[in-house]
Amino acid sequence: MRIVKIIVSYIALLFFGGNVMADVSSNIQKATFAGGCFWCVEAEFDKVKGVISAVSGYIGGKEKNPTYKQVSKGQTGHIESVEITFDANRISYKQLLDIYWKNIDPHDDFGQFCDKGPQYKSAIFYHDESQKMLAESSKKELEEKFNFDIVTKILKADIFYDAEEYHQNYHIKNPLRYKFYRHSCGRDKRLKEIWKKN
DSSP states (O other): OHHHHHHHHHHHHHHHSSOHHHHHTOOEEEEEEEESSHHHHHHHHHTSTTEEEEEEEEESOSSSSOOHHHHHTTOSOOEEEEEEEEETTTSOHHHHHHHHHTTSOTTOSSEETTEESGGGOEEEEESSHHHHHHHHHHHHHHHHHHTOOOOOEEEEOOOEEEOOGGGTTHHHHSHHHHHHHHHHTTHHHHHHHHHHOO
8 A cells, every 4th residue: 555655646746846867866865753643744755746655654662563551552653654665856855854843842852742652753764874863963052053852863774664654654545633632732832933933
């Protein structure tokens, strides 16, 4: 199912995304971000031009093939996260980082918004040394610019496990439930508090 999602997304990008020649010579890369509930992180990156796919899943733990039930109880060491496949000729990793920061609470070391526990912490999982350097640089830049400590971890990416199919594109499949959850969790209210003044 994930392969189908990537193929469909890339076809849409190819035919509706602008310069066809730029797409032919594309530079496909991956980025992995954790920012609390993966439904919300996936929804934000799904609408970004240059992003081919955003897949909800789990990373950072030792248990093989973890389930949502296990991860949500904090039993596996995994963190809810989103693996993004993007065309670096259309959007840079630095631009993705900028989007990421503005969609998390970088102060919260206990989780994100109403979801608490290590499985909901914010983290950037880098795939190579270039991503590591850019992530560390952007974190330092934010700390210096806004004079606040950022607790978001920067970690080496390891095995990413796709979440169950019913979690994928949740904001599209269940728009009312998604909006209710997002509102009741206080995500947008908190984001405005953090980033409006910064």
